[in-house]
Amino acid sequence: MNIEPLLRMEKIKKVFSGVVALDDVHFSLEQGEVHSLVGENGAGKSTLIKVLTGAYHRDGGEMFLEGSPVNFRTPEEAQHAGVVAVYQEVNLLMFRSVAENMFLGREPRRFGLIDWKRMYRDAGEVLRNLGLQIDPKATLGTLNIASRQMIAIARGVSLGAKVLVLDEPTSSLTEHEVVLLYDVIRRLKEQGTGIVYISHRFDELYAVCDKVTVLRDGKFIATRPLAGLERMDLICLMLGKKREDLEKKGSTAFGDHHESSSAKPLLEAEHLRRGRHLRDVSITAGRGEILGMAGLLGSGRTEVARAVFGADSIDEGKVSLEGKQLNLRSPHDAIRAGLAFLSEDRKAEGIVPDWSVRENMTLAALPALTRFGVVSRSAQNQIVERFMSRLGIKASSGEQKIRDLSGGNQQKVLLARWLCKNPKFLILDEPTRGIDVGAKSEIQALINELAEDGMGVLMISSELEELVEGSSRIVVMRDGECCAELTGKEISQDSIVKAMAAEEAGGVQSDSASAV
């Protein structure tokens, strides 16, 4: 009897310059199975996929395809063996025909020349088998995004894929187009293809996947059949919480200290819309209030911040500060109006590693420190002195390079960069990620202090403790919508997770509404 699955990965280990990215991870896939891989940022999903498709070399563990051990050194080798990653539709050739996109590099030939007739015929056949009505001769660039995504999949299928990896295949599709994708997946299942499906959207997972494997911090957590698995339990697995613990822990007292009751909200964002990323999101935050924002990766939490800050252009919606509507075409406008945004990716969007603490801190304030085109060094030094002592930045001097500082101190310098511009409203996206415990509580205390001084704060975090302890009010994001708002006694880790897990016809929204 053959009980060997289509694909089996055992005890996979991957280390990047001393940091363990994958540790003892298991994954197996049956024929005709759609198996989802989930986990928060840094869980190791993409690393596992890259090990599977030969883009990375594993440092330990074993991999079996149809029972025989495999060791792919390149993506091409994996492709030949039948393990194919489907890239997003942007990775196609816009000027070429559909058929050429599917057969690039392995076009059928006769007498050394491309056999166009056969290529179009073969392409048409693959497309028809997937239930797609797309002309193989059409130029790719003239097709809509959904068709392009299907062609990316059809290419994988035409390569003879036994294992097909779909990484966020719906990220650029409309809801209507997603249905088309489900149909293609169903056909592939029938043909016995195993599919690894990565998506942040729970509705999708429950709609198309048979099983789910949860990773957290590079570790294997569990593999479960999706049928019968409650969303709450799935989220608890992803976040590493025990459901019983959540229910035991009530709200922490911290929250109601600085509950704002000022009549007029400081910041109002109304009906923000941006494709599927933001679907009519409205938030308000008062002076001296810390508005917490919870949500899983991909729920739209960062998108809200970016929309409010003018970093992404939105389809609809308006943002006002102190009752005055802002005309946000770029972050520049937002900064002038008194908004500040500390983004989640400190390395990519924040620090200039080779610059000193002084230069990094005063970067945004330079125009104000400049007299007759010359930057005033003494004004810079004043700022550096003030904030180094106020925020407790541990650096040998303002001239130390910022790269030599710890993550917590780098974050404080970035915070100071914004604070020296005296913002009225501060947006923090994951302000304590990757920071050691001591610095973390210092930053949290500082945020509290700022709020007490009357600043409005929007704090996005994936750490439930941080949100529960530090916020006066919490909004929960799910699938681009604001699905719950928690205040006062409602604030608890349990209620946040419940809101994250709610089914489409949101039970929690009405729950929390009735609880008020």
Add this chain to the structure above:
Amino acid sequence: MRARIGSLLQHQGALVMLLLVCLIGFARYEAFLTPENLLNILRQNSMLGLVALGMTFVILTGGIDLSVGALLAVAGVIAASLAGQGLIVALPAAVAAATILGLINGLVISKGRIQPFIVTLAMMIAARGLALAVTGEESVRITSSSDSFGWLGRGSIGFVPVPIVILLVAFAVGWLVLNHTRFGRNVLAVGDNDEAARLMGLNTDRVTILVYAISGALAGLAGVILASRLGTGQPVAGVGWELDAIAAVVIGGTLLTGGQGSALATLVGVLLLGVIFNLFNLEGQISPWWQLVLRGLILLFVVVVQNRLTKLR
């Protein structure tokens, strides 16, 4: 409908313009539509045509080759100095030298990940310097007993001059390669989206190296023909040809950003420029400097129209 007309104009715009210009020539000058004049146009532009064909391959990948004029001079000088030993020796040696220099362009661009503009600019300066240094700034006179060498530039097959035959054969092969071989499709794929091409498992470095080698080879071939026609190998030959070749490719309708275009489009582009030049001469009144101004304006016009049409789609 509008898009379809736009697409037709983009793909065949140069052809339409070529026919238009020919019509003007036919109506205005008796001497225009004579076999001698037409063959003359073709022969005069055969060498630029070869260079532009090589440039088409490069531009289709999204690159640029500024060194073709200098490589043409290097090949011409080499061919002239070897002319005494006959075409059999001189032609392959000169073309091989230019090919190797083109290959070096491609290697540095792909393996070193350096912009083609800079790499081929460096090659242009260095190769020109080499040609001047080796010859001591003197033209290399082709001595006697090299009839076979002279045939390349001045002979004819039937009534068709040899350079024209070479031009037409080269474009036929270029068309076949670009449209009907894997390598040709790879060239287009790299210019379309090289990241996507790489993810699809294409060896994009190999494609890049080969197109610069092809460009070098064709520039070399043009250099040998020119030396044969002039009877000397001139180290200053081909100055500015890289720009004429780029102009011809772009006027033909090949996108400067790569991924879209064809060999035939370039042939049309070369002929369009050639016919316009021919009409200037038949007119006889326009000074060469004003001709340059007009050519510049035509190039600008075509590129602006192309840009508008691309946005329309």
